[in-house]
Amino acid sequence: MRGLFSPKSVYPMLDKERLNNLSDDIWKGAIKLRGKFKAKDYPLVILPMIMIRRIECVLEVKRALFRQDILKKTPDISLENLDIRVGLMEASLPFYNTSRWTLKKILKESSSQVYSHFSDYLSKFSPNLSEIIEKFNYHAVVKQVDKANRLDSIIELVVDKDFSPERISNIEMGYVYEELLQRFSQDDAKDTGEHFTPREIIRIMVDLMEIDFDPATATQAISIYDPACGTGGMLSVAKEHLMDKAKSEYEQKQVADLVLLNGQELLDQNYAVCKADMIIKGEADAKITSGNSLIPHIASVSDDGDRHAGHQFDYMISNPPFGVNWSEYKEDALRLATSRYKWGTPDVGDGALLFLLTMIEKMKPAAQGGSKIAVLFNGSPLSNGDALQGKAKSAVIFCRTICSTPL
Numbered sequence: 001m002r003g004l005f006s007p008k009s010v011y012p013m014l015d016k017e018r019l020n021n022l023s024d025d026i027w028k029g030a031i032k033l034r035g036k037f038k039a040k041d042y043p044l045v046i047l048p049m050i051m052i053r054r055i056e057c058v059l060e061v062k063r064a065l066f067r068q069d070i071l072k073k074t075p076d077i078s079l080e081n082l083d084i085r086v087g088l089m090e091a092s093l094p095f096y097n098t099s100r101w102t103l104k105k106i107l108k109e110s111s112s113q114v115y116s117h118f119s120d121y122l123s124k125f126s127p128n129l130s131e132i133i134e135k136f137n138y139h140a141v142v143k144q145v146d147k148a149n150r151l152d153s154i155i156e157l158v159v160d161k162d163f164s165p166e167r168i169s170n171i172e173m174g175y176v177y178e179e180l181l182q183r184f185s186q187d188d189a190k191d192t193g194e195h196f197t198p199r200e201i202i203r204i205m206v207d208l209m210e211i212d213f214d215p216a217t218a219t220q221a222i223s224i225y226d227p228a229c230g231t232g233g234m235l236s237v238a239k240e241h242l243m244d245k246a247k248s249e250y251e252q253k254q255v256a257d258l259v260l261l262n263g264q265e266l267l268d269q270n271y272a273v274c275k276a277d278m279i280i281k282g283e284a285d286a287k288i289t290s291g292n293s294l295i296p297h298i299a300s301v302s303d304d305g306d307r308h309a310g311h312q313f314d315y316m317i318s319n320p321p322f323g324v325n326w327s328e329y330k331e332d333a334l335r336l337a338t339s340r341y342k343w344g345t346p347d348v349g350d351g352a353l354l355f356l357l358t359m360i361e362k363m364k365p366a367a368q369g370g371s372k373i374a375v376l377f378n379g380s381p382l383s384n385g386d387a388l389q390g391k392a393k394s395a396v397i398f399c400r401t402i403c404s405t406p407l
Helices: 016-033 039-073 079-090 103-108 111-123 127-135 138-147 151-159 170-187 199-209 233-244 249-258 268-280 327-336 352-361 390-403
Strands: 222-226 259-265 287-290 315-318 372-375
Touching: 016 039, 016 151, 016 170, 039 079, 039 103, 039 127, 039 138, 039 151, 039 170, 039 268, 103 111, 103 151, 111 138, 111 151, 127 138, 127 268, 138 151, 170 233, 170 249, 170 268, 199 233, 199 315, 199 372, 222 233, 233 249, 233 259, 233 315, 249 259, 259 268, 268 287, 315 352, 352 372
Parallel strands: 222 259, 222 315, 259 287, 315 372
Antiparallel strands: none
């Protein structure tokens, strides 16, 4: 995937002023949604459109190269056959679109047909992109945007942006996407349990883990895992922080290639944002899955459990949701009562501590180098209840598990 996004394998040092200006430009475009949508809905409208434009720019570059190669070999080919052959070559790429539309073509057609043409365009993406569009529920979102007479405006927001790999690298595109995601998160009053973690906090967590990775000499990959990855902020910023410490383009490439991201997210829209972010960055090796990481994998259920079961990771970082009731899947979770949760479980009113036990189970043995965990909790596990009751008892058990000290 990286080769598709960055054919020249360029990893430039970030010009954050330029990238912030680009983010500001897109952010201001969100004003067009005011009065028609709530602030919390902005990312569901704009972020998928940015992903689509990025994908389109990548495909436009590849299509031009395909045409050039075909014309060089068969200069007398008809335009119709040329388009057919380009389409066949595009279908061999990791992602593609089989429609005849581009965003510019859609806007050039009759304004009354923008919705129908854009809907056709969305339906012709490759399966891996169609999954993200479906998780975004973007067909329904687009219909809502069209009813609000804003679809033209949202397409215009990105249609003239040059998001091609030659203009903006994977790292830079990821920075812009992540910056917008952070701004949308700050602008949205989150429900209890879904909390925005500032970049500065994530960087501190990364530093506290003292990740043993020297990009100048590294030859083996390291893995980072988040069992409640949300929109991918912790994973992305953790890798970005390591990237900022790289001192050359070679070291940046080492970080890009050898720091492997893994995560799981239950909420469809958060999962879609995370997957889109990874695709935009060219993270071909990122393993982001959908489902509940706290319960066993159940093959018969579409929205099933832990898809990283049996895997171990070098580093784990998370800000799991707190105050979330887990009684709905208690029966499934307790299937792990003799393994992952053998140390005990918290009360059903707050499942945050289950994430810690999940991460502990995925630690590597000391003989294999061990693992490190950085996790954020609210204060309730340590302050609520008596010393050996409820959440406090669970906290003591977890501390004993980690520290191996007697009660």
